Amino acid sequence: MLRNLIVACWVRKIWGFEVSESVCDVSNGAQREELMETVSFVCDGKLNILINNVGTNIRKPMVEFTAEEFSTLMATNFESVFH
Template identity: 55%
Template sequence: MGEPKLSRMKDKRWSLDGMTALVTGGTRGIGHAIVEELAEFGASIHVCSRKEEDINRCLEEWKNKGFNVTGSVCDVLHRHQRQTLMETVSSIFQGKLNILVNNAGIDISKQIIDNTADDISTVMATNFESAFHLTQLAHPLLKESGSGNIVFISSITGVKAIPLLSAYSASKGAMNQFTKNVALEWARDNIRANAVAPGPIWTPLLESVMVCFKI
């Protein structure tokens, strides 16, 4: 087991000991890395994923590292599953949540003219509507914690046009604007909101995009 990150630091000002976090899509790619970073700083974390086998694999891995992580199945595309997820989180963390990371997302890479109504609905519901709804559901838990933080995992495509990613880009652009509204309206509840817009990072999602580009 590696040395805990905090033990290598000169002070404890970055400690997340006692903090709770929910990371959607936390078993792969960026989400997986976020979980490990939060756990290394002492946070207790709940993750969700569409696949139970992914959750079980990661929970075993994190247990061996000494991380305090729980998980449950949730396809954020579906409203009722999002509601069940937040009920689970509320129960595990006794009605308080310090950190919400809206990370789960999908992409359908097509020319604009080839996107179907189902394509657009699926991308917007998974990437943007789910983040909007989970943020709504998390509000009382974040407020109750006394120090709430929301992180939206956006993308550079939300501010820059890239071929074949029109629906994905639109969902991330909407997320960027929503982040501003959340930060404005919920500052009085001591809840902060920030969007992170990564460029290309080699994850399973990016790999699918590269296949479409034949790179």
């Protein structure tokens, strides 16, 4: 978190941009809703750039996935993109 604060201060000083961050479990619908409310409030309803850096992997053949593993994989890598 300190690194992010340092980067935000550096960007503000060099280029004059405001930078903020949020952490969210994108596979969790309630957390996605909370993130959107926070972004709307912090950015006054206007978001210029969004970097969504998310993804997960399970290192075994897909036919060996449990139902829970499959759900987690789909919620994180697929469903979260649309919300």
